[in-house]
Amino acid sequence: MKLFDVYPLNNITPVKAKDCILWDENGTEYLDFYGGHAVISIGHSHPHYVKAIQEQIQKIGFYSNSVQNPIQEQLAENLTRISGYNDYKLFLCNSGAEANENALKLASFHTGKDHIIAFKGAFHGRTSGAVALTDNPKIVAPFNAKHSVSFVEYDLEEIQKIIHEKEVAAVIYEPIQGVGGIILPTDEFVQKLREICTANNVVLIADEVQSGYGRTGKFFAHQHSNIQADIITIAKGMGNGLPIGGILISPEFQASHGLLGTTFGGNHLACAAANAVLEVIEQENLIQKADEMGYYISRALNRYQRIKEIRGRGLMIGIEFEFPVDELRKNLLHKHRIFVGNAKSNIIRLLPPLTMNKAFADKFLQALEEEIVSHS
Incomplete structure (x- = not known):
């Protein structure tokens, strides 16, 4: 019996996770900036x-x-x-x-x-x-x-x-x-x-x-x-x-x-x-941390070109671009090893664990900036 194919799946099989990081069967490390549609609130495998x-x-x-x-x-x-x-x-x-x-x-x-x-x-x-x-x-x-x-x-x-x-x-x-x-x-x-x-x-x-x-x-x-x-x-x-x-x-x-x-x-x-x-x-005061990290990420995004609008509150962020984001999202995943979501054709959706810190945020921001520059 095969699975009923109603969801597009990435060819990635996570086998281990901790906080905001996932590892696949080959030991490749990924940053989770999506948390399974906001499911992962306190980080993967919190002790x-x-x-x-x-x-x-x-x-x-x-x-x-x-x-x-x-x-x-x-x-x-x-x-x-x-x-x-x-x-x-x-x-x-x-x-x-x-x-x-x-x-x-x-x-x-x-x-x-x-x-x-x-x-x-x-x-x-x-x-x-x-x-x-x-x-x-x-x-x-x-x-x-x-x-x-x-x-x-x-x-x-x-x-x-x-x-x-x-x-x-x-x-x-x-x-x-x-x-x-x-x-x-x-x-x-x-x-x-x-x-x-x-x-x-x-x-x-x-x-x-x-x-x-x-x-x-x-x-x-x-x-x-x-x-x-x-x-x-x-x-x-x-x-x-x-x-x-x-x-x-x-x-x-x-x-x-x-x-x-x-x-x-x-x-x-x-x-x-x-x-x-x-x-x-x-x-761990995660509500306040979500507010602080959301502000940090949104403020940093304001300096990027080709972003039409930044919406949301805390760590529920939508980044609307002037262009379709399908290629951008694939590059973030396969080149930079970062999971993000999307909405409609031109919106990147961020729903990371509330345990997100500045080091994780900076890694995402740097990768996004590189992709925006290369897309220009």
Whole structure:
């Protein structure tokens, strides 16, 4: 049997990793400036993280959610302390797609409505239970004719018009669009959106699957806008590579048995990994470091020619060029041994581990400068 070929793969096989460095089977060293779509938050194979997983798997491993699990309760307490969402509740699942699916389901149950507003360029996982929530026409396909989605620009008048015309359960937005090209709505837009949702009994969902967990210099990216969302979805950096996701839920929502469900969500091993991630983030002050390193990299990029725009916050950075970046990205990987991401045809996307330091940053910046000069 062969693998179902839906992802382009680099002909590189990592066999070892530590912090921001990977090694392949030939001993070749690579700098990881992408972290598996922002999955690696505290660096590869962090010793505290590895120890926590080893200790847990020797005890009970993967047992899931049909018994009391004090590790889940510890995770909820840690998230409360570090996120600032003191009176919210936590529901655990396995991935960002599942987190967003449950968030939309919960919003629909809570409001009795069935229409969703999302933003053009958004990516909220492959499925939402009702619809594939991305405006890519190759992917969008209704799963339930009762539910529908409007994809809009960052246009408050259009949002208000849809709310007045349809039974809108929720507005879901990414504080920073990742797949969409590191696009940020303004803080003023987000604040007004919060007001509109509150006034019209519409649930505001902040999709922090990629932008959360300290990556932007605050624990959640929407906190830069000084608002609270009704539901926050989390996943990627949550387990540092071990699958786990979740939603933080406002106290306005009432829980009942059978309302939401999951098979593997909140299992002991995933929770042990997630607790270790939060402990490292706190102990090593990684939120502040992400802010400082993001500023360092972005400021350095300002001197480079042929860069059209630098977007993002902290260590979630998009570099938009005046030319297609496919060759540039390949050269960074194969000549300079540096993994980066991309978005659209002309954007390099940086999502390195939050343990990134200036030496790693300077190596990337030097390689990028060389490639820009050679491309001129």
